[in-house]
Amino acid sequence: MIKKVIILANGIVLSQSSGFEAVFGQAGEFIDEVSQLYTVLKERAVDLILIPEIYPKISRGVVRRLRMRNPMADIWQIVWTDAVDESLLGIYDGTININDGPEQINKKIERILHQKSLLKKYGIVGRSEKMKIVAETIDRIAPTDISVLIIGPSGSGKELVSRAIHNYSSRSEGRFVAINCGALAEGVLESELFGHEKGAFTGSVARRVGLFVQADKGTIFLDEIGETKPDMQVKLLRVLEDGYFYPVGGDQPAHSDARVIAATNRDLSEAIRDGLFREDLYFRLGVVKIVLPSLYERRQDILPLLCHFASSENLKGFSDSALDKLLRYDWPGNVRQLRNFVASMAALQPDGEVSAGDVEQYISEQAIEQRNLPVVTGHTQEEAGHELIYHALLQLGNEVKMLRDLILSNLPVRHEFETESEAGGASPSFSDKTLKDIEKVMIETALQESGGNRKKAAQKLGIGERTLYRKLKEHNLS
Template identity: 40%
Template sequence: MGASILVADDDRAIRTVLTQALARLGHDVRTAGNAATLWRWVEEGQGDLVITDVVMPDENGLDLIPRIKRIRPDLRIIVMSAQNTLLTAVKAAERGAFDYLPKPFDLKELVGMVQRALTTPTAAAEVPLSAAEPEEEQLPLIGRSPAMQEIYRVLARLMGTDLTVMITGESGTGKELVARALHDYGKRRNGPFVAINMAAIPRELIESELFGHEKGAFTGATMRSTGRFEQAQSGTLFLDEIGDMPLEAQTRLLRVLQEGEYTTVGGRTPIKTDVRIIAATHRDLRTLIRQGLFREDLFYRLNVVPIRLPPLRERTEDVPALARHFFQTAAAEGLPLKSLDNAALERMKRYRWPGNVRELENLVRRLAALYSQEVIGLDAIEQELTDATPSAAQAPEPANEGLGAAVERHLREYFAAHKDGVPAAGLYDRILREVERPLLSLSLVATKGNQIKAAHMLGLNRNTLRKKIRDLEIQVVRGLK
């Protein structure tokens, strides 16, 4: 039997497309161009499912969700929005939406979402979410690219949970920003957010930094010191660069995750801990596991929910929005407000950004501080990017270069970067992974996330592709149009 579906969107074309697609599946679809009509239908008890836009002529669709939930708590709501920010996804989840879909959307993805909303048992679908509303003062993450949209949706689903999260990505992609967003908009927002960078602490001091120490525990321990676990009690502990944690500390961390308690260095009394763990690394932990440098059991304890942050070169369409944001931030700190002309923006979108978002932020601050013109043009950007690429490794790639030649060139540069010409062990697996990940990712983008089509195009077995997606932690992004 078909379901009764209520659709509210002020775009007539979207209403028509949804009506045709859902009616073909046997559903009874009623559409409205405003929130008032939708609310009247809901009050009358109509509809098994609601699909609503956010911006409508008479009311914001997000503001309507709590009212619907008060009178019909079991009615599922799917939110669509062209305001594709993290805050939109978070607010939709906070207010009780079943799911969030950014516009423009893939029709097959929306149909699949409708089917899940109509068939998923309520107890399995509902997630306890914090009651407080996130403030709209400043967004922690910027970008409307498909890759960032998928991250926003994942983060929104995690806000009401205490699941352990592993964030991976190159340096400068914003891993700590993601960790802070999970904390600031999550159920532990009233607790402390404590960060520790494993790469910045001497190896012999990491256990003391994490778990604290007692007076006399070692030479120089003249008084008791609290560790980061104690400081983060009832909040979030962010373990940055977890791949640099020594094995001895890994063993102690594993016990904390298993038992929920720890002892200080030199202490004997177990201390109960109540913290959410978020870890991050730019290193390939599976390679470290094979090299015996990272515990496999700890990896699986930390990697409950993996999130891969794309490098900026994979989402260059976000460069203009990021640049505007950083110019506004610089202006708020007292620097003159600047902007970029179109030619300058296009040049920045073609740049590889080896330093990722952090490099872009530094460039924008430099432009705001050193250039007198209000609108900065192409010449200034060319000069800055030339100065920022001192080595041949970041030079423009030769025109018409074949794949084999490009790989050889990059490998020569990689070997040259090591003084003795010999990189660390595990090079074969690392290079294969670096080639395989973009190949599979771009194939999935080309097929709009359809794994059957991608497997056929690649000449792989469908199950083999699924395993590689899982092993390489590739996020399947749908809805590209």
């Protein structure tokens, strides 16, 4: 059997520590040289690499190169004392003290390998301790029927975790249905969840089965549960208590045996204090809570995620300087943002690796977008909404004027003495064009003037290259 644990130990290590081989002899495969280890990592997957602190010439650069060859492998340091070498601080995933003896060391290695197997089992990419704890929690609760509340920022993988719980539960043969509670108006949300009877409201020409019934014997995932209104919270509480609910417009209760997994990116305890969320519903939903960290809080997972998505998108890779910038970036959109970044790079750099310039441009574009987001003003929600609408309309008006001026400036000049027939008939008025039509014309013009060079076209339009690529797809432009 191919061993998944590699121990870097040459003659120097073995001669300086007489008990080393006795302690680690059964733990894994011994390799003498770093160069040999590079070759092994190129040929096969390894779960754990152990490097003694007395192994000569181990630097941050060496460990980083090892990580590049196998981003998912844990790299632990074997130590003889509890003293910390500050020059190597943060580059290892942990330490194993040789003085703990064979039994304790083998238990520790077994736990590391078990955690690695759980990460793989549940489709979690990374090696951070926080995500290992998440995987262990999924493993314990998946076989049960208890409700779960997943807490984490947007883009952190809440739906991925909920699907993993469902897929490894006794309900895996049933349906998994998901809904974003914050994306729908309250009346629409109620109809989606509980269904409605024919004639329940204008336009309801037929009876509709809701998601709770569709998820019977399966799992329903309620994303952004913190955005629900008090009336909806009461109805959800009853479903959690006994499985019964009333379809919209119905007078007979319906029943569903669906496991409920909810998620939020809000601090629900604060919402409870503010009277915006029911405490009893919070406790019903959160029988078990899973907290997903932001990507900023688990930086050691950035490299594995980059490599994972690059592989799935057939992206060649990243230059060293690009990687430095990516590993230092905070990723405010978390895993979703990182995945989208790799996808856009794969489209823009299909035959080459991502450069530091590509990363700098991306980060610059993200900073501009962040500056354009609304900020807390102290206004009420209604006042803030009116203000945002006003600014949006003002900006839209300016954009329409700019677009109109640009297109009119590119129209062929029609002389006053030309008749309508001589000019080729009545030209369509500007008002006949939608913004989408105008946008398409602008993109086509910019591409034509740039000789098909997308980078130059984006500069002409004053937008990022990734934005242009997205617009090309929207308008079906090659």
